[in-house]
Amino acid sequence: MLDIVIIGAGPAGLTAAIYAKRAEKSVLVLEAMNYGGQIINTPDIENYPVNAHISGFEFASRLYEQAKALGAEVVFEKAVDIIDEGNLKKVVTNANLYECKAVIIATGSENRKLGVEGEDVLVGRGISYCATCDGAFYRKKTVCVVGGGNTALEDALYLSDIAEKVYLIHRRDSFRGEETTTNKLKKKSNVEFVYNSVVTKLNAEKRLKSIEVTDKEGKVREIETNGLFVAIGRIPETQNFAKLVKVDESGYVIAGENCRTDVKGIFVAGDNRVKDVRQLVTATADGAVAATEAVKYIGTL
Amino acid sequence: MIKISQDNFEEEVLNSPVPVIADFNADWCGPCKMLKPVLEEIESERSDVKFVSINIDDEDLIAEDYEVFSIPCLIAFKGGKEVARSVGLKPKAAIESFIGEI
Structure with missing residues (x-):
C-alpha cells in the first residue's frame, strides 16, 4: 500500500510530492493531462520569490524534475473517484486502482466556458x-x-x-x-x-x-x-470528488489553512480549495501544508 | 523533426509522399514546449508519418495561410491538403489517436 496518492501534478501537487518524499513517504502523483498545470501558459512569472523572471514552462519542468529526483512517481492517468474506507483509501483512475493511507486532491481548475453553441469547434479558430x-x-x-x-x-x-x-x-x-x-x-x-x-x-x-x-x-x-x-472565470475540477468531501456552491473544496477536508485522511491543495488569493505561491504553500498534514495523519494510524 | 520555412514547405509538406504532421509553435509558448517531447517520442515510434516543426514567428505567412490562431496547433497534411487539425496541449494518447485517424 502507498502512503500518499496526490491527484494533480501542478505546482500544488508536485510541491506536496517534494514534502512527502522528504518525509520518507511513498508517493504516487496522478496527472490527467500534462504536468505543470495552468502555469505553463504563463510566458514570464514575475511574482514568485527569488526568481525575478522565469517562464511557466521552466518553472513546471524544474519542479517536476525536483519531485522525480526525490523519488516521487508520476503516472499519467485520470483519477475518477476516491473510495474512503477509513484507514484505507482507494483512488480509482481510468486505468487502475491505487490503495493508500492518505490522499491529496490538487486538481486545480479549468476555464469556464461560455456555453454557446459552436464554442468547442471554434477553439483555435477564433x-x-x-x-x-x-x-x-x-x-x-x-x-x-x-x-x-x-x-x-x-x-x-x-x-x-x-x-x-x-x-x-x-x-x-x-x-x-x-x-x-x-x-x-x-x-x-x-x-x-x-x-x-x-x-x-x-x-x-x-x-x-x-x-x-x-x-x-x-x-x-x-x-x-x-x-x-x-475570461469569465475558472471552475474547480472537483466534480469527481464532490460527493465525498464537502465543497462550496462553486465547487471549491472546503478546508482551512491546514488543508484538511471534512474527511479524515483526505487533504486538498491549490486552486481547488476555498481561499481568497489564488496564486502560484499560495498553491505551492498549500502543497507543503497538505503534505505535512498528511504525514502527520499517517503517523496517527 | 524537420524545421520548415517558406523555402522547403512545398517540398517537405505539400509534396510529401507520406502524411505530414506539422507542429505550429513558438519559442514563447509553454504548452508548445510541453508538447515537443511527446511528438518526438511518437516520431521515433512511427516511420509512416513525417513530423515537421513550423515556428509561427519566423514563418508567419504559413501560419496565416492556414489560419493558425492558437498554438500549439497540429495540422495533418495528406497529398498536399489539410485533412485534420488538433489545437492545444493534449496527452500522448490523444495525439496518437489524432494521428491514427488520418
Missing part, C-alpha cells in the same frame, strides 16, 4: 481562453473580450496594444476587477465597452466571423470580430 497565449495572432484585427473580472480587464488592456479594436463585453454595468485597470482601459481610444450584454450566438464560416450579443432589454447586436477571448 475562440481563445488565453490572451497572452493567442493575442499575437490578432495583430491589427478586431477582438472581443467577455468578462468583468481582473482577467478580462487585463486581457482587454493587453489586446488593446495589439489589436486594432477591442470590444469588452460584460453582463453588468460595472466591473468587478481593479479600478486602476478599468481607468486605463477607459483611456484607450480603441476599446469599446458593451455593458449589460451576454454573448448569445457565434457566427462562423470555418472560423469565427461575428458574434451576437443580447442586452438586458433583449436587444440583439451583431459584432464582426476575428477573435473572442473568454
Whole structure:
C-alpha cells in the first residue's frame, strides 16, 4: 500500500510530492493531462520569490524534475473517484486502482466556458481562453473580450496594444476587477465597452466571423470580430470528488489553512480549495501544508 | 523533426509522399514546449508519418495561410491538403489517436 496518492501534478501537487518524499513517504502523483498545470501558459512569472523572471514552462519542468529526483512517481492517468474506507483509501483512475493511507486532491481548475453553441469547434479558430497565449495572432484585427473580472480587464488592456479594436463585453454595468485597470482601459481610444450584454450566438464560416450579443432589454447586436477571448472565470475540477468531501456552491473544496477536508485522511491543495488569493505561491504553500498534514495523519494510524 | 520555412514547405509538406504532421509553435509558448517531447517520442515510434516543426514567428505567412490562431496547433497534411487539425496541449494518447485517424 502507498502512503500518499496526490491527484494533480501542478505546482500544488508536485510541491506536496517534494514534502512527502522528504518525509520518507511513498508517493504516487496522478496527472490527467500534462504536468505543470495552468502555469505553463504563463510566458514570464514575475511574482514568485527569488526568481525575478522565469517562464511557466521552466518553472513546471524544474519542479517536476525536483519531485522525480526525490523519488516521487508520476503516472499519467485520470483519477475518477476516491473510495474512503477509513484507514484505507482507494483512488480509482481510468486505468487502475491505487490503495493508500492518505490522499491529496490538487486538481486545480479549468476555464469556464461560455456555453454557446459552436464554442468547442471554434477553439483555435477564433475562440481563445488565453490572451497572452493567442493575442499575437490578432495583430491589427478586431477582438472581443467577455468578462468583468481582473482577467478580462487585463486581457482587454493587453489586446488593446495589439489589436486594432477591442470590444469588452460584460453582463453588468460595472466591473468587478481593479479600478486602476478599468481607468486605463477607459483611456484607450480603441476599446469599446458593451455593458449589460451576454454573448448569445457565434457566427462562423470555418472560423469565427461575428458574434451576437443580447442586452438586458433583449436587444440583439451583431459584432464582426476575428477573435473572442473568454475570461469569465475558472471552475474547480472537483466534480469527481464532490460527493465525498464537502465543497462550496462553486465547487471549491472546503478546508482551512491546514488543508484538511471534512474527511479524515483526505487533504486538498491549490486552486481547488476555498481561499481568497489564488496564486502560484499560495498553491505551492498549500502543497507543503497538505503534505505535512498528511504525514502527520499517517503517523496517527 | 524537420524545421520548415517558406523555402522547403512545398517540398517537405505539400509534396510529401507520406502524411505530414506539422507542429505550429513558438519559442514563447509553454504548452508548445510541453508538447515537443511527446511528438518526438511518437516520431521515433512511427516511420509512416513525417513530423515537421513550423515556428509561427519566423514563418508567419504559413501560419496565416492556414489560419493558425492558437498554438500549439497540429495540422495533418495528406497529398498536399489539410485533412485534420488538433489545437492545444493534449496527452500522448490523444495525439496518437489524432494521428491514427488520418
